[in-house]
Amino acid sequence: MFKEDELKRIKEEYDKWWQGPVQKALQKTPERLKEFKTYSGIPLKAIYTPEDIKDMDYLRDLNFPGQYPYTRGIYPLMYRTRLYTMRQYSGFGTAEETNARFKFLLKHGETGLSIAFDLPTQMGYDPDHPMARGEVGKVGVSISTLRDYQVLYRDIPMDKISVHIQANANAIFMVAMHIAEGLNRGHQPKDLWGACQNDILKEFIARGAYIYPLEPSMRLCCDVIEYCVKNMPRWQPITVCQFHIQEAGANHVTAWGLSLANAIAYVEELLKRGLPIDSFAFNVSVWNIVCGPEFFEAICAIRAARRLWAKIMKERFKAKRPESMMMRIFMGSGGFQMTRKEPLNNIIRGTISALAGALAGVQAMNIQCYDEAYAIPTDEAIKLALRTEQIVAYESGVTNVIDPLAGSYFVEWLTNQIEKELVSIIEEIDSMGGALEAIKKGYMQRVILQQAYEYQRKIDTGELVRVGENMFATEEYTPIKTFEVRPEVERERIEWIKQFRASRDNKKVREALDKLRKAAEKPNENLMPYVIEAVRADCTIGEMADTLREVFGTAEDIAAL
Structure with a gap:
Protein backbone atom coordinates (compact mmCIF):
# COMPACT_ATOMS: atom_id res chain seq x y z
CA MET A 1 0.00 0.00 0.00
CA GLU A 31 5.03 7.21 31.14
CA ARG A 32 2.40 6.25 33.71
CA LEU A 33 2.89 2.50 33.14
CA LYS A 34 6.05 0.43 32.78
CA GLU A 35 4.45 -1.45 29.89
CA PHE A 36 1.22 -0.92 27.99
CA LYS A 37 -0.72 -4.03 26.95
CA THR A 38 -4.17 -4.98 25.78
CA TYR A 39 -6.47 -6.91 28.12
CA SER A 40 -5.19 -10.12 26.50
CA GLY A 41 -1.56 -9.14 27.00
CA ILE A 42 -0.56 -7.88 23.54
CA PRO A 43 2.18 -5.22 23.99
CA LEU A 44 1.31 -1.78 22.62
CA LYS A 45 3.52 0.97 21.25
CA ALA A 46 2.80 4.65 21.77
CA ILE A 47 1.80 5.25 18.14
CA TYR A 48 1.44 3.30 14.91
CA THR A 49 2.47 4.38 11.43
CA PRO A 50 2.34 3.05 7.86
CA GLU A 51 5.50 1.08 8.73
CA ASP A 52 3.39 -1.19 10.99
CA ILE A 53 1.07 -2.24 8.17
CA LYS A 54 3.46 -1.94 5.25
CA ASP A 55 2.60 -5.43 3.94
CA MET A 56 -1.15 -4.86 3.97
CA ASP A 57 -2.96 -5.30 0.67
CA TYR A 58 -6.33 -3.55 0.70
CA LEU A 59 -8.25 -5.94 -1.54
CA ARG A 60 -6.62 -9.06 -0.07
CA ASP A 61 -6.80 -8.15 3.62
CA LEU A 62 -9.76 -5.77 3.87
CA ASN A 63 -11.77 -5.48 0.66
CA PHE A 64 -15.24 -3.94 0.69
CA PRO A 65 -18.09 -4.84 3.06
CA GLY A 66 -19.87 -7.97 1.88
CA GLN A 67 -16.75 -9.12 0.01
CA TYR A 68 -14.28 -11.85 0.98
CA PRO A 69 -12.57 -11.96 3.49
CA TYR A 70 -15.34 -9.90 5.19
CA THR A 71 -12.97 -7.97 7.46
CA ARG A 72 -15.14 -4.88 7.06
CA GLY A 73 -18.48 -6.64 7.52
CA ILE A 74 -20.51 -9.41 5.93
CA TYR A 75 -23.17 -7.32 4.14
CA PRO A 76 -22.57 -4.66 1.47
CA LEU A 77 -24.34 -1.81 3.29
CA MET A 78 -24.47 -3.21 6.83
CA TYR A 79 -26.49 -0.97 9.20
CA ARG A 80 -27.49 1.44 6.44
CA THR A 81 -30.09 -1.15 5.39
CA ARG A 82 -30.75 -3.00 8.66
CA LEU A 83 -29.59 -2.33 12.21
CA TYR A 84 -28.34 -5.02 14.55
CA THR A 85 -31.03 -7.10 16.26
CA MET A 86 -31.61 -6.09 19.88
CA ARG A 87 -32.31 -9.16 22.02
CA GLN A 88 -31.92 -9.03 25.79
CA TYR A 89 -31.29 -12.34 27.57
CA SER A 90 -34.49 -12.93 29.56
CA GLY A 91 -36.16 -15.58 31.66
CA PHE A 92 -37.15 -16.27 35.27
CA GLY A 93 -39.78 -17.99 37.35
CA THR A 94 -42.67 -19.43 35.38
CA ALA A 95 -43.42 -19.41 31.67
CA GLU A 96 -46.20 -16.90 32.31
CA GLU A 97 -43.85 -14.47 34.07
CA THR A 98 -41.22 -14.74 31.34
CA ASN A 99 -43.85 -14.26 28.65
CA ALA A 100 -44.77 -10.99 30.37
CA ARG A 101 -41.08 -9.93 30.38
CA PHE A 102 -40.84 -10.74 26.64
CA LYS A 103 -43.87 -8.56 25.92
CA PHE A 104 -42.46 -5.77 28.09
CA LEU A 105 -39.25 -5.73 26.05
CA LEU A 106 -41.02 -5.99 22.70
CA LYS A 107 -43.25 -3.08 23.72
CA HIS A 108 -40.14 -0.98 24.33
CA GLY A 109 -38.56 -1.73 20.97
CA GLU A 110 -36.71 -5.02 21.32
CA THR A 111 -36.44 -6.69 17.91
CA GLY A 112 -35.64 -10.30 18.89
CA LEU A 113 -35.93 -12.64 21.87
CA SER A 114 -33.29 -14.55 23.86
CA ILE A 115 -34.50 -17.22 26.31
CA ALA A 116 -32.77 -17.94 29.63
CA PHE A 117 -33.64 -21.31 31.24
CA ASP A 118 -33.20 -22.24 34.88
CA LEU A 119 -30.52 -24.76 35.85
CA PRO A 120 -32.88 -27.76 36.24
CA THR A 121 -34.17 -27.20 32.70
CA GLN A 122 -30.62 -26.83 31.39
CA MET A 123 -29.54 -30.06 33.09
CA GLY A 124 -32.56 -32.14 32.08
CA TYR A 125 -34.42 -32.25 35.41
CA ASP A 126 -38.09 -31.61 36.10
CA PRO A 127 -38.87 -29.19 38.96
CA ASP A 128 -39.78 -31.99 41.38
CA HIS A 129 -36.46 -33.81 40.98
CA PRO A 130 -34.25 -33.72 44.12
CA MET A 131 -31.43 -32.16 42.07
CA ALA A 132 -33.71 -29.23 41.21
CA ARG A 133 -34.33 -28.24 44.81
CA GLY A 134 -33.65 -24.55 45.44
CA GLU A 135 -32.96 -23.78 41.76
CA VAL A 136 -36.38 -23.78 40.12
CA GLY A 137 -36.94 -20.55 38.20
CA LYS A 138 -33.91 -18.87 39.77
CA VAL A 139 -31.51 -18.07 36.90
CA GLY A 140 -34.02 -18.55 34.11
CA VAL A 141 -37.48 -19.79 33.29
CA SER A 142 -38.63 -23.26 34.37
CA ILE A 143 -39.77 -25.25 31.32
CA SER A 144 -40.62 -28.96 31.48
CA THR A 145 -43.37 -29.59 28.95
CA LEU A 146 -44.83 -28.43 25.67
CA ARG A 147 -47.66 -26.81 27.63
CA ASP A 148 -45.07 -24.66 29.44
CA TYR A 149 -43.63 -23.66 26.08
CA GLN A 150 -47.06 -22.73 24.76
CA VAL A 151 -47.46 -20.31 27.67
CA LEU A 152 -43.93 -18.99 27.18
CA TYR A 153 -44.73 -18.03 23.59
CA ARG A 154 -48.32 -16.91 24.08
CA ASP A 155 -49.29 -14.07 21.67
CA ILE A 156 -45.79 -13.95 20.14
CA PRO A 157 -45.58 -14.73 16.38
CA MET A 158 -42.99 -17.48 15.89
CA ASP A 159 -42.48 -16.76 12.19
CA LYS A 160 -42.02 -12.99 12.53
CA ILE A 161 -39.92 -12.46 15.68
CA SER A 162 -36.61 -14.31 15.83
CA VAL A 163 -35.49 -16.04 19.01
CA HIS A 164 -32.17 -17.20 20.40
CA ILE A 165 -32.77 -20.31 22.51
CA GLN A 166 -29.94 -20.36 25.05
CA ALA A 167 -29.83 -24.14 25.41
CA ASN A 168 -26.83 -26.44 25.17
CA ALA A 169 -26.97 -29.91 26.74
CA ASN A 170 -30.76 -29.60 26.57
CA ALA A 171 -30.82 -28.02 23.10
CA ILE A 172 -32.41 -31.03 21.42
CA PHE A 173 -35.38 -30.85 23.81
CA MET A 174 -35.89 -27.09 23.56
CA VAL A 175 -35.63 -26.96 19.77
CA ALA A 176 -38.10 -29.87 19.60
CA MET A 177 -40.51 -27.89 21.79
CA HIS A 178 -40.15 -24.87 19.53
CA ILE A 179 -40.90 -27.02 16.48
CA ALA A 180 -43.83 -28.74 18.19
CA GLU A 181 -45.41 -25.45 19.25
CA GLY A 182 -44.90 -24.14 15.73
CA LEU A 183 -46.70 -27.17 14.30
CA ASN A 184 -49.56 -26.59 16.75
CA ARG A 185 -49.90 -23.09 15.29
CA GLY A 186 -49.78 -24.29 11.70
CA HIS A 187 -46.14 -23.36 11.07
CA GLN A 188 -43.90 -25.89 9.38
CA PRO A 189 -40.29 -26.09 10.63
CA LYS A 190 -39.17 -24.19 7.52
CA ASP A 191 -41.20 -21.17 8.69
CA LEU A 192 -39.56 -20.82 12.11
CA TRP A 193 -37.01 -18.03 12.57
CA GLY A 194 -34.23 -18.06 15.12
CA ALA A 195 -31.27 -19.90 16.58
CA CYS A 196 -30.16 -22.01 19.50
CA GLN A 197 -26.79 -22.00 21.22
CA ASN A 198 -26.22 -25.78 21.20
CA ASP A 199 -22.45 -25.40 21.81
CA ILE A 200 -21.74 -28.40 24.00
CA LEU A 201 -17.94 -28.25 23.78
CA LYS A 202 -17.72 -24.96 25.64
CA GLU A 203 -19.85 -26.53 28.39
CA PHE A 204 -17.12 -29.13 28.91
CA ILE A 205 -14.33 -26.56 29.05
CA ALA A 206 -15.94 -23.54 30.66
CA ARG A 207 -19.46 -23.60 31.99
CA GLY A 208 -20.01 -27.17 33.19
CA ALA A 209 -23.69 -27.55 32.25
CA TYR A 210 -23.37 -30.86 30.41
CA ILE A 211 -25.41 -34.03 30.92
CA TYR A 212 -23.91 -36.86 28.88
CA PRO A 213 -20.33 -37.96 28.10
CA LEU A 214 -18.44 -36.07 25.42
CA GLU A 215 -19.12 -38.30 22.39
CA PRO A 216 -22.89 -38.74 22.95
CA SER A 217 -23.13 -35.02 23.70
CA MET A 218 -21.43 -34.27 20.38
CA ARG A 219 -23.86 -36.64 18.66
CA LEU A 220 -26.91 -34.84 20.08
CA CYS A 221 -25.45 -31.45 19.16
CA CYS A 222 -24.85 -32.52 15.56
CA ASP A 223 -28.24 -34.28 15.36
CA VAL A 224 -29.81 -30.89 16.02
CA ILE A 225 -27.59 -29.18 13.45
CA GLU A 226 -28.20 -31.81 10.76
CA TYR A 227 -31.97 -31.81 11.27
CA CYS A 228 -32.18 -28.01 11.16
CA VAL A 229 -29.93 -27.73 8.10
CA LYS A 230 -32.21 -30.11 6.22
CA ASN A 231 -35.56 -28.81 7.48
CA MET A 232 -35.23 -25.27 8.88
CA PRO A 233 -33.56 -22.82 6.46
CA ARG A 234 -34.35 -19.82 8.70
CA TRP A 235 -32.79 -21.45 11.76
CA GLN A 236 -29.20 -21.26 13.01
CA PRO A 237 -28.75 -24.56 14.91
CA ILE A 238 -25.59 -23.52 16.76
CA THR A 239 -24.04 -20.31 18.00
CA VAL A 240 -20.41 -21.06 18.76
CA CYS A 241 -19.72 -19.52 22.13
CA GLN A 242 -16.69 -17.38 22.86
CA PHE A 243 -18.80 -15.71 25.56
CA HIS A 244 -18.77 -18.36 28.29
CA ILE A 245 -15.11 -19.21 27.70
CA GLN A 246 -14.18 -15.62 28.48
CA GLU A 247 -16.65 -15.47 31.36
CA ALA A 248 -14.92 -18.56 32.82
CA GLY A 249 -11.62 -16.68 32.90
CA ALA A 250 -9.91 -16.88 29.51
CA ASN A 251 -8.67 -13.61 28.12
CA HIS A 252 -10.47 -12.14 25.13
CA VAL A 253 -8.17 -13.44 22.39
CA THR A 254 -7.75 -16.89 23.94
CA ALA A 255 -11.52 -17.26 24.24
CA TRP A 256 -11.86 -16.40 20.56
CA GLY A 257 -9.16 -18.94 19.64
CA LEU A 258 -10.68 -21.78 21.66
CA SER A 259 -14.12 -21.08 20.22
CA LEU A 260 -12.73 -21.20 16.68
CA ALA A 261 -11.11 -24.57 17.43
CA ASN A 262 -14.46 -25.83 18.74
CA ALA A 263 -16.18 -24.60 15.58
CA ILE A 264 -13.70 -26.52 13.44
CA ALA A 265 -14.58 -29.67 15.41
CA TYR A 266 -18.28 -29.21 14.66
CA VAL A 267 -17.58 -28.71 10.96
CA GLU A 268 -15.42 -31.84 10.83
CA GLU A 269 -18.09 -33.91 12.59
CA LEU A 270 -20.77 -32.78 10.14
CA LEU A 271 -18.50 -33.58 7.20
CA LYS A 272 -18.08 -37.10 8.61
CA ARG A 273 -21.86 -37.43 8.41
CA GLY A 274 -21.62 -36.89 4.68
CA LEU A 275 -22.99 -33.35 4.58
CA PRO A 276 -21.37 -31.18 1.87
CA ILE A 277 -19.64 -28.14 3.37
CA ASP A 278 -21.79 -25.62 1.51
CA SER A 279 -24.99 -27.32 2.68
CA PHE A 280 -24.42 -26.32 6.31
CA ALA A 281 -21.55 -23.83 6.63
CA PHE A 282 -23.81 -20.77 6.64
CA ASN A 283 -25.95 -22.29 9.39
CA VAL A 284 -23.03 -22.95 11.75
CA SER A 285 -21.03 -19.76 11.18
CA VAL A 286 -22.64 -17.86 14.06
CA TRP A 287 -20.84 -16.71 17.23
CA ASN A 288 -21.95 -15.55 20.68
CA ILE A 289 -19.20 -13.33 22.11
CA VAL A 290 -18.20 -10.94 24.86
CA CYS A 291 -17.49 -7.59 23.23
CA GLY A 292 -14.98 -6.27 25.73
CA PRO A 293 -13.84 -5.30 28.20
CA GLU A 294 -11.29 -3.38 26.15
CA PHE A 295 -12.66 -1.20 23.38
CA PHE A 296 -10.09 -1.52 20.59
CA GLU A 297 -9.16 -5.13 21.32
CA ALA A 298 -12.83 -6.15 21.07
CA ILE A 299 -13.30 -4.34 17.75
CA CYS A 300 -10.11 -5.70 16.23
CA ALA A 301 -10.78 -9.24 17.46
CA ILE A 302 -14.14 -9.25 15.68
CA ARG A 303 -12.53 -8.03 12.46
CA ALA A 304 -9.69 -10.57 12.78
CA ALA A 305 -11.97 -13.51 13.61
CA ARG A 306 -14.34 -12.66 10.77
CA ARG A 307 -11.43 -12.63 8.31
CA LEU A 308 -9.81 -15.77 9.69
CA TRP A 309 -13.05 -17.77 9.67
CA ALA A 310 -13.58 -16.83 6.01
CA LYS A 311 -10.09 -18.13 5.23
CA ILE A 312 -10.67 -21.34 7.21
CA MET A 313 -13.90 -22.08 5.38
CA LYS A 314 -12.42 -21.31 1.96
CA GLU A 315 -8.91 -22.72 2.29
CA ARG A 316 -9.25 -25.52 4.84
CA PHE A 317 -12.76 -26.76 4.09
CA LYS A 318 -12.97 -25.71 0.41
CA ALA A 319 -16.29 -23.90 0.74
CA LYS A 320 -17.46 -22.26 -2.48
CA ARG A 321 -20.56 -20.25 -1.57
CA PRO A 322 -19.82 -16.75 -0.24
CA GLU A 323 -22.43 -17.27 2.51
CA SER A 324 -20.43 -20.23 3.82
CA MET A 325 -17.58 -17.89 4.71
CA MET A 326 -19.61 -15.24 6.55
CA MET A 327 -19.28 -15.13 10.33
CA ARG A 328 -22.34 -13.62 12.02
CA ILE A 329 -21.94 -12.33 15.56
CA PHE A 330 -24.31 -12.00 18.54
CA MET A 331 -22.51 -9.96 21.17
CA GLY A 332 -22.97 -9.32 24.86
CA SER A 333 -21.04 -6.99 27.13
CA GLY A 334 -20.17 -9.79 29.56
CA GLY A 335 -21.06 -10.20 33.21
CA PHE A 336 -17.55 -10.70 34.59
CA GLN A 337 -16.66 -7.01 34.24
CA MET A 338 -19.83 -5.83 35.99
CA THR A 339 -19.04 -4.90 39.59
CA ARG A 340 -21.14 -5.08 42.75
CA LYS A 341 -19.48 -1.94 44.06
CA GLU A 342 -20.93 1.22 42.53
CA PRO A 343 -23.20 -0.78 40.19
CA LEU A 344 -24.31 2.28 38.23
CA ASN A 345 -20.78 2.38 36.77
CA ASN A 346 -21.81 -0.76 34.89
CA ILE A 347 -24.06 1.37 32.68
CA ILE A 348 -20.92 2.99 31.25
CA ARG A 349 -19.21 -0.37 30.80
CA GLY A 350 -22.21 -1.68 28.87
CA THR A 351 -22.30 1.44 26.72
CA ILE A 352 -18.63 1.11 25.76
CA SER A 353 -19.27 -2.51 24.80
CA ALA A 354 -22.32 -1.61 22.71
CA LEU A 355 -20.37 1.11 20.92
CA ALA A 356 -17.52 -1.31 20.17
CA GLY A 357 -19.96 -3.88 18.79
CA ALA A 358 -21.62 -1.35 16.52
CA LEU A 359 -18.27 -0.08 15.22
CA ALA A 360 -17.18 -3.67 14.56
CA GLY A 361 -20.37 -4.61 12.71
CA VAL A 362 -22.10 -7.26 14.86
CA GLN A 363 -25.47 -8.70 13.83
CA ALA A 364 -27.19 -8.84 17.23
CA MET A 365 -26.67 -7.31 20.65
CA ASN A 366 -27.41 -8.07 24.31
CA ILE A 367 -26.07 -5.66 26.91
CA GLN A 368 -25.67 -6.97 30.45
CA CYS A 369 -27.55 -4.82 32.95
CA TYR A 370 -26.12 -2.64 35.70
CA ASP A 371 -27.47 -5.03 38.37
CA GLU A 372 -25.87 -8.06 36.67
CA ALA A 373 -23.57 -8.74 39.64
CA TYR A 374 -26.57 -9.00 41.98
CA ALA A 375 -29.44 -10.83 40.31
CA ILE A 376 -31.68 -11.24 37.30
CA PRO A 377 -32.33 -7.68 36.05
CA THR A 378 -35.26 -5.60 37.14
CA ASP A 379 -37.60 -4.15 34.51
CA GLU A 380 -35.84 -0.81 34.95
CA ALA A 381 -32.35 -2.26 34.48
CA ILE A 382 -33.17 -4.35 31.42
CA LYS A 383 -35.07 -1.47 29.82
CA LEU A 384 -32.04 0.79 30.34
CA ALA A 385 -29.78 -1.82 28.68
CA LEU A 386 -32.15 -1.93 25.71
CA ARG A 387 -32.21 1.87 25.56
CA THR A 388 -28.39 1.83 25.47
CA GLU A 389 -28.47 -0.32 22.33
CA GLN A 390 -31.11 1.94 20.81
CA ILE A 391 -29.26 5.19 21.56
CA VAL A 392 -26.07 3.81 20.03
CA ALA A 393 -28.07 2.71 16.97
CA TYR A 394 -30.22 5.80 16.46
CA GLU A 395 -28.45 8.75 18.10
CA SER A 396 -24.68 8.24 18.09
CA GLY A 397 -24.20 8.27 14.31
CA VAL A 398 -21.81 5.29 14.36
CA THR A 399 -24.23 3.13 12.35
CA ASN A 400 -24.23 5.54 9.40
CA VAL A 401 -20.79 4.61 8.04
CA ILE A 402 -19.55 1.05 7.56
CA ASP A 403 -16.41 0.01 9.47
CA PRO A 404 -15.42 3.64 10.17
CA LEU A 405 -12.21 2.68 12.01
CA ALA A 406 -10.76 0.87 8.98
CA GLY A 407 -7.48 2.30 7.77
CA SER A 408 -6.30 3.36 11.21
CA TYR A 409 -2.69 2.20 11.46
CA PHE A 410 -3.32 0.96 15.00
CA VAL A 411 -6.62 -0.77 14.23
CA GLU A 412 -5.22 -2.58 11.21
CA TRP A 413 -2.02 -3.56 13.06
CA LEU A 414 -3.97 -4.91 16.04
CA THR A 415 -6.39 -6.76 13.75
CA ASN A 416 -3.40 -8.43 12.07
CA GLN A 417 -1.75 -9.22 15.39
CA ILE A 418 -4.87 -10.82 16.85
CA GLU A 419 -5.34 -12.92 13.72
CA LYS A 420 -1.79 -14.26 14.18
CA GLU A 421 -2.57 -15.11 17.81
CA LEU A 422 -5.76 -16.93 16.79
CA VAL A 423 -3.92 -18.95 14.15
CA SER A 424 -1.34 -19.95 16.77
CA ILE A 425 -4.04 -21.17 19.19
CA ILE A 426 -5.77 -23.21 16.47
CA GLU A 427 -2.47 -24.75 15.34
CA GLU A 428 -1.66 -25.75 18.92
CA ILE A 429 -5.01 -27.50 19.28
CA ASP A 430 -4.71 -29.10 15.83
CA SER A 431 -1.37 -30.56 16.91
CA MET A 432 -3.18 -32.39 19.74
CA GLY A 433 -5.67 -33.95 17.33
CA GLY A 434 -8.32 -31.24 17.44
CA ALA A 435 -10.70 -29.77 20.00
CA LEU A 436 -12.16 -33.05 21.29
CA GLU A 437 -8.73 -34.48 22.03
CA ALA A 438 -7.60 -31.21 23.61
CA ILE A 439 -10.66 -31.33 25.88
CA LYS A 440 -10.05 -34.97 26.83
CA LYS A 441 -6.47 -34.07 27.75
CA GLY A 442 -7.69 -31.14 29.84
CA TYR A 443 -5.67 -28.65 27.79
CA MET A 444 -8.40 -26.07 27.19
CA GLN A 445 -9.59 -26.32 30.79
CA ARG A 446 -6.08 -25.69 32.14
CA VAL A 447 -5.58 -22.67 29.89
CA ILE A 448 -8.85 -21.15 31.11
CA LEU A 449 -8.09 -21.86 34.78
CA GLN A 450 -4.60 -20.39 34.53
CA GLN A 451 -5.85 -17.23 32.87
CA ALA A 452 -8.72 -16.96 35.36
CA TYR A 453 -6.16 -17.03 38.17
CA GLU A 454 -4.09 -14.34 36.44
CA TYR A 455 -7.19 -12.20 35.92
CA GLN A 456 -8.12 -12.32 39.60
CA ARG A 457 -4.52 -11.69 40.65
CA LYS A 458 -4.44 -8.56 38.49
CA ILE A 459 -7.71 -7.35 40.00
CA ASP A 460 -6.41 -7.97 43.53
CA THR A 461 -3.12 -6.16 42.90
CA GLY A 462 -4.69 -3.29 40.97
CA GLU A 463 -2.76 -4.13 37.80
CA LEU A 464 -6.13 -4.43 36.07
CA VAL A 465 -8.20 -1.40 37.00
CA ARG A 466 -11.85 -1.57 38.01
CA VAL A 467 -12.98 1.96 38.81
CA GLY A 468 -14.93 2.06 42.04
CA GLU A 469 -13.72 -1.40 43.01
CA ASN A 470 -9.91 -1.33 43.18
CA MET A 471 -9.32 2.29 42.15
CA PHE A 472 -11.13 5.34 43.54
CA ALA A 473 -12.98 2.93 45.82
CA THR A 474 -14.91 4.38 48.75
CA GLU A 475 -16.84 2.96 51.66
CA GLU A 476 -20.04 4.44 50.29
CA TYR A 477 -22.83 2.00 49.46
CA THR A 478 -24.98 2.56 46.38
CA PRO A 479 -28.42 1.15 47.15
CA ILE A 480 -30.27 -0.27 44.15
CA LYS A 481 -33.49 -2.16 43.79
CA THR A 482 -32.78 -5.80 42.92
CA PHE A 483 -34.98 -8.50 41.45
CA GLU A 484 -36.16 -11.51 43.44
CA VAL A 485 -37.90 -14.57 42.05
CA ARG A 486 -41.13 -15.23 43.93
CA PRO A 487 -40.43 -17.83 46.65
CA GLU A 488 -43.65 -19.65 45.72
CA VAL A 489 -42.42 -20.51 42.21
CA GLU A 490 -40.78 -23.82 43.13
CA ARG A 491 -43.80 -25.08 45.09
CA GLU A 492 -46.17 -24.03 42.30
CA ARG A 493 -44.07 -25.74 39.65
CA ILE A 494 -43.80 -28.97 41.64
CA GLU A 495 -47.55 -29.09 42.17
CA TRP A 496 -48.20 -28.30 38.52
CA ILE A 497 -45.87 -30.99 37.12
CA LYS A 498 -47.41 -33.66 39.35
CA GLN A 499 -50.92 -32.72 38.20
CA PHE A 500 -49.74 -32.66 34.60
CA ARG A 501 -48.34 -36.19 34.78
CA ALA A 502 -51.55 -37.48 36.33
CA SER A 503 -53.78 -35.93 33.65
CA ARG A 504 -51.97 -36.93 30.44
CA ASP A 505 -52.10 -40.14 28.39
CA ASN A 506 -49.27 -42.04 30.09
CA LYS A 507 -49.50 -44.99 27.69
CA LYS A 508 -48.67 -42.61 24.87
CA VAL A 509 -45.79 -41.20 26.95
CA ARG A 510 -44.29 -44.65 27.56
CA GLU A 511 -44.50 -45.54 23.87
CA ALA A 512 -42.76 -42.31 22.81
CA LEU A 513 -39.98 -42.75 25.38
CA ASP A 514 -39.47 -46.35 24.29
CA LYS A 515 -39.08 -45.23 20.67
CA LEU A 516 -36.57 -42.61 21.78
CA ARG A 517 -34.58 -45.18 23.76
CA LYS A 518 -34.41 -47.64 20.87
CA ALA A 519 -33.37 -44.90 18.44
CA ALA A 520 -30.63 -43.73 20.82
CA GLU A 521 -29.22 -47.26 20.87
CA LYS A 522 -28.60 -46.99 17.11
CA PRO A 523 -25.40 -44.92 16.66
CA ASN A 524 -26.33 -43.44 13.29
CA GLU A 525 -29.96 -42.55 13.99
CA ASN A 526 -30.80 -38.84 14.20
CA LEU A 527 -32.79 -38.38 17.40
CA MET A 528 -34.52 -35.09 16.56
CA PRO A 529 -37.68 -36.66 15.05
CA TYR A 530 -38.04 -38.95 18.07
CA VAL A 531 -37.65 -36.08 20.54
CA ILE A 532 -40.23 -34.03 18.62
CA GLU A 533 -42.62 -36.99 18.82
CA ALA A 534 -41.94 -37.38 22.55
CA VAL A 535 -42.56 -33.68 23.17
CA ARG A 536 -45.87 -33.85 21.31
CA ALA A 537 -46.79 -36.93 23.37
CA ASP A 538 -46.45 -34.78 26.54
CA CYS A 539 -43.18 -36.28 27.74
CA THR A 540 -41.32 -34.00 30.14
CA ILE A 541 -37.75 -32.80 29.73
CA GLY A 542 -36.75 -34.85 32.76
CA GLU A 543 -38.24 -38.02 31.30
CA MET A 544 -36.58 -37.54 27.92
CA ALA A 545 -33.23 -36.68 29.51
CA ASP A 546 -33.44 -39.71 31.82
CA THR A 547 -34.23 -41.97 28.87
CA LEU A 548 -31.05 -40.83 27.16
CA ARG A 549 -29.11 -41.13 30.43
CA GLU A 550 -30.06 -44.82 30.47
CA VAL A 551 -28.43 -45.24 27.05
CA PHE A 552 -25.51 -42.79 27.18
CA GLY A 553 -24.72 -42.58 30.88
CA THR A 554 -23.65 -39.31 32.48
CA ALA A 555 -20.52 -37.23 32.04
CA GLU A 556 -17.55 -37.14 34.35
CA ASP A 557 -16.51 -33.74 35.64
CA ILE A 558 -13.75 -33.08 33.14
CA ALA A 559 -14.42 -29.32 33.16
CA ALA A 560 -12.33 -28.96 36.32
CA LEU A 561 -9.31 -31.07 35.32
Missing part, protein backbone atom coordinates in the same frame (compact mmCIF):
# COMPACT_ATOMS: atom_id res chain seq x y z
CA PHE A 2 2.93 2.32 0.59
CA LYS A 3 5.92 3.17 -1.58
CA GLU A 4 9.34 2.08 -0.32
CA ASP A 5 10.84 5.57 -0.38
CA GLU A 6 7.87 6.99 1.52
CA LEU A 7 8.18 4.30 4.22
CA LYS A 8 11.89 5.04 4.51
CA ARG A 9 11.22 8.75 4.98
CA ILE A 10 8.52 8.05 7.60
CA LYS A 11 10.93 5.76 9.48
CA GLU A 12 13.63 8.43 9.50
CA GLU A 13 11.24 11.08 10.77
CA TYR A 14 9.89 8.68 13.40
CA ASP A 15 13.41 8.04 14.73
CA LYS A 16 14.05 11.78 14.95
CA TRP A 17 10.75 12.31 16.78
CA TRP A 18 11.43 9.44 19.21
CA GLN A 19 14.99 10.47 20.01
CA GLY A 20 14.14 14.16 20.22
CA PRO A 21 10.74 15.41 21.48
CA VAL A 22 9.72 12.07 23.01
CA GLN A 23 12.88 11.62 25.08
CA LYS A 24 12.70 15.23 26.22
CA ALA A 25 9.08 14.71 27.30
CA LEU A 26 10.00 11.49 29.15
CA GLN A 27 12.72 13.27 31.11
CA LYS A 28 10.10 15.68 32.36
CA THR A 29 7.26 13.19 32.86
CA PRO A 30 7.76 9.41 32.58
